Amino acid sequence: MTDDLRCRRRIRIAWTVAILTVAVLAILLFPSTEGTLSEIGSNFPMQAIGLTSKAASEEYVYIGGIPIGISIGANGLIVEGQSGVVTQSGEAFPSKDSGIQKGDIIYEVDKEPISSLYILKRTLDDGKGAVTLSVRRKGNSFEAKITPVEDLSGSRRLGLILKEDIGGIGTLTFVTKDGRFGALGHYIQDGETGLKDELNSGKIYPTSVTGVTRGEIGKAGGLQADVNRLLKPLGTITENTLIGIYGDYADKPKGELMRVATKGEAKMGAAQVLTTIDGDEPTLYDIDIVKVISQSEANEKGMVISVRDKRLLEKTGGIVQGMSGSPIIQNGLFIGAVTHVFVQDPTRGYAVHSRFMVDEADAGADFMRYAA
Numbered sequence: 001m002t003d004d005l006r007c008r009r010r011i012r013i014a015w016t017v018a019i020l021t022v023a024v025l026a027i028l029l030f031p032s033t034e035g036t037l038s039e040i041g042s043n044f045p046m047q048a049i050g051l052t053s054k055a056a057s058e059e060y061v062y063i064g065g066i067p068i069g070i071s072i073g074a075n076g077l078i079v080e081g082q083s084g085v086v087t088q089s090g091e092a093f094p095s096k097d098s099g100i101q102k103g104d105i106i107y108e109v110d111k112e113p114i115s116s117l118y119i120l121k122r123t124l125d126d127g128k129g130a131v132t133l134s135v136r137r138k139g140n141s142f143e144a145k146i147t148p149v150e151d152l153s154g155s156r157r158l159g160l161i162l163k164e165d166i167g168g169i170g171t172l173t174f175v176t177k178d179g180r181f182g183a184l185g186h187y188i189q190d191g192e193t194g195l196k197d198e199l200n201s202g203k204i205y206p207t208s209v210t211g212v213t214r215g216e217i218g219k220a221g222g223l224q225a226d227v228n229r230l231l232k233p234l235g236t237i238t239e240n241t242l243i244g245i246y247g248d249y250a251d252k253p254k255g256e257l258m259r260v261a262t263k264g265e266a267k268m269g270a271a272q273v274l275t276t277i278d279g280d281e282p283t284l285y286d287i288d289i290v291k292v293i294s295q296s297e298a299n300e301k302g303m304v305i306s307v308r309d310k311r312l313l314e315k316t317g318g319i320v321q322g323m324s325g326s327p328i329i330q331n332g333l334f335i336g337a338v339t340h341v342f343v344q345d346p347t348r349g350y351a352v353h354s355r356f357m358v359d360e361a362d363a364g365a366d367f368m369r370y371a372a
Contacts, residue, residue, distance in 0.1 A: 062253035064172035065274035065282030069227030072202030073165035076107030080161040095159040098144040103193040108134035124156040171325035175253040180361040184244045184325040185339035185352045203233040208280040215317035215346030223322030266335040275326035285309035298356035300339040318346035
């Protein structure tokens with residue numbers, strides 16, 4: 001073996017020993033912490049070399065707490081049922097044999113997209129004879145043919161009860177630095193038709209709380225607000241998920257920039273909820289975290305909270321509908337959001353872990369960038 005080869009071999013051995021020494025020291029000095037790679041938000045095995053989840057996933061968002069008006073639809077007209085049409089010859093039921101039923105979504109008439117009741121009415125009145133409806137039901141599409149009849153005013157009618165969207169109020173939870181928002185902390189479901197997954201597009205609007213119906217044992221209370229859809233939307237809804245609605249925020253965030261708690265940072269004990277029960281300015285109220293559920297997968301029931309602030313108890317009785325999405329703060333960290341009230345005890349309710357909501361918002365942003 002030449003002196004040159006011996007020298008190279010010694011160098012390789014020295015490098016190998018150095019690398020092994022560093023690896024051993026890293027394991028000894030930086031032991032692995034609780035969490036999984038999916039929660040850390042990385043494709044690299046960081047915990048194998050002792051990096052903590054906090055260092056790997058530290059993130060800040062603009063905190064919410066303001067009331068929002070919500071309008072969410074299904075990219076078509078939602079069928080609530082069939083109805084009779086009063087004509088010159090009596091009552092008629094043009095959709096009776098169409099096969100269309102409650103919960104169906106009509107998205108085309110004679111291959112023309114239909115996004116509003118106004119467009120549907122104009123299309124029917126401008127046409128003659130039967131029309132072909134493109135209908136979506138539980139992810140599957142089919143066509144139905146109906147011959148509209150004229151009502152007493154001369155308008156052509158299908159004999160269907162239809163609506164464009166679902167409306168309500170809730171609370172904005174946060175806005176990310178990338179302009180994605182999260183709200184509610186739970187999915188939106190249409191109480192009339194049962195639709196849920198199909199509701200995936202819409203708008204959020206500025207609003208102001210005008211009144212409160214206090215919660216009582218066995219009866220949930222609620223916030224009251226007027227939503228003006230003629231106002232400029234605050235954002236566009238792109239997702240309706242188990243842990244809230246998400247989308248693109250069009251306004252400038254007004255809340256404080258706050259760090260998102262990582263797994264294990266939410267503790268039992270004192271905390272505060274940021275919510276609005278009068279007007280449009282959020283206020284902090286004292287609550288207690290009475291139970292923290294350690295979770296590796298997103299769920300809207302990750303904590304149990306109890307309201308103890310006398311101001312909130314006097315005004316609302318505890319947690320009421322419309323407060324869903326109100327951010328929860330503990331030790332300067334954004335740890336979660338209100339999701340549900342216990343009907344038998346309105347002072348108590350559930351909350352979702354904040355890290356899951358922020359992950360969902362970030363995932364939606366990544367998808368939109370990929371789709372573009």
